[in-house]
Amino acid sequence: MDDAHPGALSAPAVPLGPGPVARPLFTDVDAPDYDNVLACIRCGLCLSVCPTYSTDHLEVQSPRGRVALIRAVEEGRLPLESPGFKEHMYHCLDCRACQTICPSGVRVGELVVAARAEIDKREPQPWLERILKRVILRWLLLRPERVEWAMVPLRLYQRIGLQRLVRSTRLLGRLPGRLGVLGFMEELLPRLPGRPLRQELAEVTPARGERRYRVGFFLGCVMNVVYAEVSRATVNVLTENGCEVVTPKAQRCCGAPHAAEGDTRSLRALARHNVDLFEQWDLDYVVADCAACAAQTKEYAHLLRDEPNYRDRAIAFSRKVRDITELLAEIPLKSPTESVPVRVTYHEACHLCHAQGVRRQPRKVIKQIPGIEFVELKESDWCCGSAGIYNITHPERASRILERKLKNIAATEADIVLTGNPGCLLQLDAGVRRAGIRSRVLHPTQLLDAAYRAGKAAGKRE
Numbered sequence: 001m002d003d004a005h006p007g008a009l010s011a012p013a014v015p016l017g018p019g020p021v022a023r024p025l026f027t028d029v030d031a032p033d034y035d036n037v038l039a040c041i042r043c044g045l046c047l048s049v050c051p052t053y054s055t056d057h058l059e060v061q062s063p064r065g066r067v068a069l070i071r072a073v074e075e076g077r078l079p080l081e082s083p084g085f086k087e088h089m090y091h092c093l094d095c096r097a098c099q100t101i102c103p104s105g106v107r108v109g110e111l112v113v114a115a116r117a118e119i120d121k122r123e124p125q126p127w128l129e130r131i132l133k134r135v136i137l138r139w140l141l142l143r144p145e146r147v148e149w150a151m152v153p154l155r156l157y158q159r160i161g162l163q164r165l166v167r168s169t170r171l172l173g174r175l176p177g178r179l180g181v182l183g184f185m186e187e188l189l190p191r192l193p194g195r196p197l198r199q200e201l202a203e204v205t206p207a208r209g210e211r212r213y214r215v216g217f218f219l220g221c222v223m224n225v226v227y228a229e230v231s232r233a234t235v236n237v238l239t240e241n242g243c244e245v246v247t248p249k250a251q252r253c254c255g256a257p258h259a260a261e262g263d264t265r266s267l268r269a270l271a272r273h274n275v276d277l278f279e280q281w282d283l284d285y286v287v288a289d290c291a292a293c294a295a296q297t298k299e300y301a302h303l304l305r306d307e308p309n310y311r312d313r314a315i316a317f318s319r320k321v322r323d324i325t326e327l328l329a330e331i332p333l334k335s336p337t338e339s340v341p342v343r344v345t346y347h348e349a350c351h352l353c354h355a356q357g358v359r360r361q362p363r364k365v366i367k368q369i370p371g372i373e374f375v376e377l378k379e380s381d382w383c384c385g386s387a388g389i390y391n392i393t394h395p396e397r398a399s400r401i402l403e404r405k406l407k408n409i410a411a412t413e414a415d416i417v418l419t420g421n422p423g424c425l426l427q428l429d430a431g432v433r434r435a436g437i438r439s440r441v442l443h444p445t446q447l448l449d450a451a452y453r454a455g456k457a458a459g460k461r462e
Ligand code: SF4
Pocket: 039, 040, 041, 042, 043, 044, 045, 046, 047, 063, 064, 067, 098, 101, 102, 103, 104, 105, 106, 108
């Protein structure tokens, strides 16, 4: 005990270590924010919400541990290339649950992603990883038409019946070693649409009835080529709510995959392009039905803060961005008239609840659908393990995280699980199929669209 302060412990539970340094190692604009690193008071509150800590029970796999590692590298006490540093940075899901709970405002997810950018810049990568990253991030994902072409062989694979054969023989699951990941990736693949939505959707879709708003639609890469029917439903819901929907054909990836992999150069180029493009239309809002796209485009203001040509325009752009449920709650939603008698639960995408703080609005919108029985999902804001491409790069870890989510979903006995992010849709859909859970996994706009359609069909019958 401290005599001057009775009740105080003579030593902190976690040693506080050396004092801060005047010149941290990373100083460029994308580097981890050293002041924010120093804000960590090592209270450990974040440990209870971190999925990687809950599966490993290792300090280095916790938010507090990751911040301590970044600080050690910044202060020159740990070499950037030391074994384990890269691994612990890449084992983070960037789910940002730790940011929601942290009393000191430490943005751990952002610090980790910034540390990855430093690793990417300073450390030599294995040649295969380097080439793959370059091809995917700096070529494929820079143009939507390239992503669309890349999906053609997969569509063919499904249409000629090869997928049925592969699934019935469980061929890919028997591949040895790291090739086993192909089986897991195959399992994730849902039925692909006949055509990407970008090719079908008019650049301007008029509002039904009186126009109340003019809304730019940020059509995410995955939504465009994998979940075209979801984004079609989103456009229907928007027009039903008096929105004229502008979907610029020349829009490009939001940059979320680039941010996650530390490719800030491509990320900035994409952000500038999208700001230039959307500001040509006189828009009230920019809306996305992909939580990751909305989260990333809201960050353009911060990303381009040091570019005089873009700073104010990026702020104006980011201020207009809304997740679809956020917008519907705000304008507000026209309630469907027909009853949809289903039991529904809701999984919160990390990029919606933790990165954007959007929690109340999706529930409000879902509960406005007449006839539904809404049941809360235990740990609804706990990551499902998808986390961008984490389920592909770390399939075993992602599966362990998913198991916890599936147990909670099964306990709800819901007919439908709603979630607002394509990564979660893929992960949960594959998960419920594998676990034999009878729930369907849908986006909230699909259920809303179905409710509006049911109302119209009933109106015609009367
Ligand atoms: S909750 Fe915040 S301050 Fe506390 S240990 Fe975690 S990161 Fe540090």
